[in-house]
Amino acid sequence: MSRIELHLAAEGIALPAPAAPVAAYVPTVLAGNLLHISGQLPFGPDGVLMTGKIGSDHDLAWGQAAAERCALMLVAQMKGALGDLDRVERIVKLGAFIASTADFTDQPKVANGASEMMVRIFGEAGRHARSAVSVPVLPLDASVEIDAIVLVRP
Template identity: 45%
Template structure:
């Protein structure tokens, strides 16, 4: 069995697709409706451990939050794969919704969420270009630095 193209691209840029994290509340982590797959908010988790905690701009540097956003995107991709069986079935990343737990005065949320956006474009090319929201929040679940959701179009 050969490795999938998208996962090969991930590997080439130094990333491996993690196992899809379990929900930490009463919701589904991913949902398909028609040709859209939408993830719930993904945190920068490895297994059951939250890797980046705190407010960006005081407790964490922007560069750390950039990596947290990238980790959230990897977890979202793991959810999409779990839902449809293969990331090679993704025809377009439609939307990225990024939330950054921000210290007062921190306004570089777009640069933080670029961690996810750049990764998606690296692995999906033109199909990885997406609409996006990057907002600051005074608190996020479990004190996470970043939370991210992805909307993807898929084919059967």
């Protein structure tokens, strides 16, 4: 078991099974030392997709929880692509897309759910650049979608 997997177990963090693509794309592409991960949706611990708009259907806390679930799915995709999470050298960038109302302006706080989870899992290597934007709707009515770029060891 890898160092990161031991850390996950000690923290009581369970990774979901990596989600299969919902359209014509692949979940990950390794280009050189960069792993590009397609946008991941928030599946709750029960496996049900977290849907609805932040600001009308749900509050900030819901959005943060959805972003956290996206982060766990990103890590599951890393594990699936790399085999060993200890190969993760650094989380380079997250792109967070938040389905929210026009008057909701706390997208960065929603994205913090994912950012904080990456630091919780990877420590300093989990600190990253990020964008957080509002969108009117996401695939399957998901509340949040997050993609990533990860620096990996050979």
